[in-house]
Amino acid sequence: MTDAAPKFAQIKQHIINNIRAGIWLEDQRVPSENELADHFNVSRMTARRALSELTDAGVLTRSQGLGTFVASFKSQSSLLEIKSIADEVRQRNNLYSCTILSLESIAALAPIAIALGVEIDSQVYRSVLLHNENDVPLQVEERFVNPALAPDYLQQDFDTLTPHDYLSKVAPLTEARHTVEAIMPNSEVCEWLGLFNEEPCLQVIRRTWSSMGIVSFARLISPGSKYRLGGHLTFKRTY
CATH class of the missing domain: 3.40.1410.10 (Chorismate lyase-like)
Structure with missing residues (x-):
């Protein structure tokens, strides 16, 4: 992922890389929209787009009031x-x-x-x-x-x-x-x-x-x- 890539795409790749590397495991909570926004110096909306697209793809799962978690690798x-x-x-x-x-x-x-x-x-x-x-x-x-x-x-x-x-x-x-x-x-x-x-x-x-x-x-x-x-x-x- 190059610096020229859109910020939301960089966030997505960051999350995927951490999952692939075993840093974030199944059912583990990932950083919130606010935490990602601060880390990447972007708006909350940009962070939300990254989380939403990974949730739609089945990589993450979101629970209202609890946060966003790594989805089961077998879930589809x-x-x-x-x-x-x-x-x-x-x-x-x-x-x-x-x-x-x-x-x-x-x-x-x-x-x-x-x-x-x-x-x-x-x-x-x-x-x-x-x-x-x-x-x-x-x-x-x-x-x-x-x-x-x-x-x-x-x-x-x-x-x-x-x-x-x-x-x-x-x-x-x-x-x-x-x-x-x-x-x-x-x-x-x-x-x-x-x-x-x-x-x-x-x-x-x-x-x-x-x-x-x-x-x-x-x-x-x-x-x-x-x-x-x-x-x-x-x-x-x-x-």
């Missing part, structure tokens, strides 16, 4: 269709049921607070559900919910209504971001899913937004032999 925007797992099971003409493993209010640790855009140690809602198909465990769903956008979340009957369906009603989805990877489940997940032999699982990490802000942060784990993820992606032509 996705055009995968968000479906209710209950609907998927019923579309196969099978019986859907749900087992509630946990439903509680907890203090948000730093990664959860960052993901939801709330204060660290503030109260958030947590649910752990086991989705079943024909009474056979299909998927474990651990979800953290922003109480400000779904205040009655803990009072819902998730035997008859999935979290996805409820949240879609009270805070309609406008944006989602996914991380998809294969994992080896821990002993607790193996017990929940009824896995007696080591078996790779599909894990989807999902953050969802409504027009009012970040709604939820969820971890969905399914046995690789029982579940697959499908979708249709459209790519822009590049030259």
